[in-house]
Every structure is written in C-alpha cells, then in structure tokens.
Amino acid sequence: xxxxxxxxxxxxxxxxxxxxxxxxxxxxxxxxxxxxxxxxxxxxxxxxxxxxxxxxxxxxxxxxxxxxxxxxxxxxxxxxxxxxxxxxxxxxxxxxxxxxxxxxxxxxxxxxxxxxxxxxxxxxxxxxxxxxxxxxxxxxxxxxxxxxxxxxxxxxxxxxxxxx
Amino acid sequence: xxxxxxxxxxxxxxxxxxxxxxxxxxxxxxxxxxxxxxxxxxxxxxxxxxxxxxxxxxxxxxxxxxxxxxxxxxxxxxxxxxxxxxxxxxxxxxxxxxxxxxxxxxxx
Numbered sequence: 001x002x003x004x005x006x007x008x009x010x011x012x013x014x015x016x017x018x019x020x021x022x023x024x025x026x027x028x029x030x031x032x033x034x035x036x037x038x039x040x041x042x043x044x045x046x047x048x049x050x051x052x053x054x055x056x057x058x059x060x061x062x063x064x065x066x067x068x069x070x071x072x073x074x075x076x077x078x079x080x081x082x083x084x085x086x087x088x089x090x091x092x093x094x095x096x097x098x099x100x101x102x103x104x105x106x107x108x109x110x111x112x113x114x115x116x117x118x119x120x121x122x123x124x125x126x127x128x129x130x131x132x133x134x135x136x137x138x139x140x141x142x143x144x145x146x147x148x149x150x151x152x153x154x155x156x157x158x159x160x161x162x163x164x
Numbered sequence: 165x166x167x168x169x170x171x172x173x174x175x176x177x178x179x180x181x182x183x184x185x186x187x188x189x190x191x192x193x194x195x196x197x198x199x200x201x202x203x204x205x206x207x208x209x210x211x212x213x214x215x216x217x218x219x220x221x222x223x224x225x226x227x228x229x230x231x232x233x234x235x236x237x238x239x240x241x242x243x244x245x246x247x248x249x250x251x252x253x254x255x256x257x258x259x260x261x262x263x264x265x266x267x268x269x270x271x272x
Contacts, residue, residue: 019189026219044250051221055188105229105259111236114229119222119258126257 008076008083017058017069017088025054025073029084032075036082036147046145049127050084052120053141057088060139080147081129087140166190169197177209183216191223195230202234208241211267215246224251225258232264243267 013028015021029050033043050073057071069089076083102122105114125131130144167190172179178201186194201210210231214220228244235242245267247255255261 019187022187022189023185047219048221048254051187051219055221055223058188104257105225105263109263111229111233111263114263119225123222123254123257 008078011075011077013073013075015054015071015073017071017090019055019058021071022051022054022058025071026051028073029075032077033082033145036077038082038145038147042145042148045127046082046084046143049124049143050086052123053084053086053143056120056141057086057090057139060090081144082147083142083144085140085142087138089138091138167194169194171197171201173201173204175206177211178204178207179211179213181213181216185219186217186224186227187219187221188223191227194224195227198227198231199234202231202238202240202242209243210235210240211243211245213246214244214248214251217248217251220251220254222254222258225254225260228260228264241265 026047030047033046072087074085128143129146132142134140167184170181243265
C-alpha cells in the first residue's frame with residue numbers, strides 16, 4: 001500500500017562528545033545523503049558541514065575535565081531536502097558568532113593576524129543552503145540542503161542571498 | 165577514518181605525506197609531525213603531500229596556519245603539494261589557497 005506522507009522520515013544518532021566519534025557522524029550523514037540522491041560533491045559538502053558542527057560541539061561544548069556529554073544528530077528526510085540538526089548539551093555560546101567567525105581568510109593579510117580556528121561556522125554557512133543556529137542550554141545547529149533535480153531547485157524553494 | 169603519515173627526510177628538506185582523514189581527532193598528531201620537521205635544525209623546506217587525504221576540515225586549515233607561523237619564526241619554507249579536488253575546494257572556500265605556497269607537481 002502506498003501512502004502519501006507529508007512528514008519527514010527521521011533518523012537519529014547520539015554520540016559521546018569525543019573526537020574519536022567524529023568519523024562515525026560523517027559516515028552516517030554520508031549514507032543518509034546518498035539515500036536522497038545528492039551528487040558526490042554535494043555529499044562531501046554536507047559531510048564537511050556536519051563534521052564542522054560536530055567538531056565545534058566536541059571542542060567547545062564541554063569542559064575536558066567533566067564527563068563527556070552527548071551530541072545528538074537528527075536527519076530529516078523530505079522529498080526535496082535533507083535537514084540535519086546537531087545539538088549538544090554544553091554551556092552554549094556566550095554571544096552570537098562574530099563577523100570574523102563568518103569570514104574567510106584574506107590574502108594579503110599579515111599571517112600574524114590570522115587566527116588558527118574559527119572557520120567552522122563560516123564553512124557551514126558556505127556549504128549549506130540554510131543554516132539556523134540556536135543557543136541556550138547548549139547549541140543547536142540546523143542545516144538544510146536541497147536536492148537539485150534536472151539542474152532546477154525545488155518548487156517552493158526560496159533562494160537565499162547568503163548562498164555561496 | 166584514521167590518518168597515517170610517512171616522512172621522507174634529507175638534510176635540508178622534509179616531505180610529510182598525509183594519508184586518510186584530517187579532523188579534530190587525527191589533527192594533533194599531524195601537527196606534531198609537521199612541527200617536528202619545521203623545528204629540525206638545518207631543514208630549509210617542509211613539504212606536505214596531500215594526495216592521499218580523503219577528508220579534511222577546518223582542523224587542517226588551522227594546522228597549516230599554525231605551521232606557517234612557526235616557519236616564519238624559524239625561517240624555513242612551507243609548501244603543500246598534490247591537493248585532491250575536495251581539499252582544493254576547502255582551501256579555496258576558506259581563503260587558505262591564496263595564503264599558502266602550493267608546489268605544482270609533474271602531474272599537474
């Protein structure tokens with residue numbers, strides 16, 4: 001029996017907030033994205049964005065001396081898009097991400113002025129179609145990627161100006 | 165999902181070949197290996213070969229920026245070579261592509 005579904009299929013994954021499990025998160029999202037028919041490069045972009053979100057959760061959300069917390073991932077599969085939410089139970093962000101954190105490195109800038117970190121959020125914005133970051137008790141990063149068919153975006157898709 | 169490293173040394177040049185995934189888990193040992201070469205007396209050039217890298221995220225970008233700063237301090241050259249297309253994309257999006265020296269190999 002074929003049922004018409006409007007709700008998304010949802011896959012959930014919980015991982016200890018430890019760097020050795022980052023690869024597991026990437027492998028999982030790669031499998032889910034493959035299910036939706038994304039191209040190789042789109043899958044790699046999604047993998048990178050999810051890797052950055054999980055990496056941020058591992059690095060910033062918990063203090064090392066405490067018990068490792070959990071990172072929760074949900075993958076919502078819609079006919080035209082994949083929505084991935086990465087949530088941690090950490091201390092949240094002190095403030096909104098600064099403009100610096102959402103900018104690439106600039107050529108010609110003195111090397112001493114270039115920070116070693118902070119590119120993760122910029123990459124997530126650059127690689128995904130829609131990004132929503134909520135902070136409170138912990139941080140929740142929601143990332144959407146639309147499936148492109150015949151080179152045309154989904155019907156009800158609004159083109160974001162932030163798109164790269 | 166792991167990273168292996170192979171280091172070829174001669175008196176003035178070290179070649180560090182990375183193979184596998186560079187992320188927050190494997191990054192520290194990659195950085196340590198590259199930094200060891202940078203700090204070896206007499207080494208004028210440190211080359212990092214990326215042809216076998218299957219995944220790299222901003223951890224890798226952070227490592228290269230740190231290494232470039234260290235090289236500037238000790239006066240050695242830092243060069244990367246053989247970027248797979250995914251790594252080149254990461255370098256271009258983040259802007260590292262225009263900051264780092266990229267050696268063009270025979271195959272390019």
